[in-house]
Amino acid sequence: MFLGGVGRIMSVLGFLGPNGTHSEEAAIYMNTLLGNNWVLKPYRSIYEAIAAADEGEADCCFVPVENSIEGSVRITLDTLAHDVDLKINMELVWAVHNQLLVKDSREKITKLISHPQALAQCRKYIKMNYSAAELVEVSSTAHAAEVVAAGMKNAAAIASKRSADIYNLTVLDKDIQDNCDNVTRFILLSKTTSSINKTDPEKTMLICQMDGSKAGSLCDVLAEFAKYNINMTHIESRPTRMQLGRYMFFFEVEVPLDGRERLIKAIAAVKKKCFWLKDMGLFPVIKAENKKWR
Ligand SMILES: O=C(O)C(=O)C[C@]1(C(=O)O)C=C[C@@H](O)C=C1
Known part of the structure; x- marks a missing residue:
């Protein structure tokens, strides 16, 4: 945080720089949409932007997590799992025009x-x-x-x-991407889940590791989501970096429309089946108006 022009404390939002990146464009859109007056600060890498939010050099950061053509942004997932303690505050689905x-x-x-x-x-x-x-x-x-x-x-x-x-x-x-539906999901990360956005949460992300040497352990976890009727929107595995062949999983699941009770129970049940579980918090999903959504 630093003092703004009128002596007001302003929040700093880190993003992958320099100015002109898709990340910056999406961050400007989000800043305006939420009526925020955050100061946007460019970082040389996604890792540095996330680390700055974790270490308090920035109040939050805004980073890509998945693209519809190329898939997951692995540095974002790995940094969230291994290196920092941050929560997801919102997701913005942004059309990328190259x-x-x-x-x-x-x-x-x-x-x-x-x-x-x-x-x-x-x-x-x-x-x-x-x-x-x-x-x-x-x-x-x-x-x-x-x-x-x-x-x-x-x-x-x-x-x-x-x-x-x-x-x-x-x-x-103009618009040379392979598909006119080229979209990237960005997430806003900060130390706490705050009321940055007043919209109801729609999703959560869970990162966990189960006993990979035991047959059916992934199936057991998926069965808990099914039992509580929790819809999964994304699943991804990445190396734990501890040993070859050991993986952690990223699950993104929807918050049920009829309340959070079932989700809370499902997370508790999944946690019992894991060595460890990192709960990234509940967050709303916003579709940017730079694309016509079908
Ligand atoms: O290089 C940029 O402009 C970025 O903002 C990074 C990034 C990414 O890492 O996915 C963001 C959105 C687009 O998918 C392409 C690149």
Whole structure:
């Protein structure tokens, strides 16, 4: 927190920088939507943004957790499980529009530079139009735009329209992602579950490890969700980092419309079947208006 222009204490929200990333665009949208006046602070990596919120350098952070084409953002899941003690306050589903940006439109393009997620989201476009181009992965889409703006020869960045404006680049091709339904889920993380958003919670995330050497232990956990009629929206496994072949699970489940009672019972039952369980808190889900939802 720091003192704002009128001497008011303002909250700091960390995001993957530099300015112009999809993360920043989504964070600006959320800031406005919630009527907040948070100061947005760019970090060099998703890990650093999350760590800043955990260590109190930022009050909260806003990071991607899953993309509809490329799947989970593993650094977010792993950091939540292994390195920090944070809660999810809300989820924003954000349409990701990727553009092909150049400094000089007369130059031949032999290099495409972007964040690995964005390169993966545009695979078909790249194959059809730039199959021979070298793919250069960098820390964010906006950083790619920065590099092209700084004069990298024969290079085009895959980044947002906002990046084109900030770094003074030309949009050579619009909406080049493989699917017009390209969306990324972002989560707002902070030390506590607060009343940042007054909307009713719709989901929760649980991270846990069960006895992988015992037959049926995952099935036992899933059976508890089924028993309490709790709908699961996402399941993912990641290494525990302790031993090869040992995994932890990420479950995202819905809060029942008729109340939280069943969910609380289901979580308690699941906990009994796990070595450990991290409850990421209840949170609302907001669909951004930068896409027409079907
Ligand atoms: O590089 C960016 O612009 C980001 O905000 C990161 C990120 C990601 O890590 O998934 C966010 C949304 C898009 O899916 C592409 C990239």
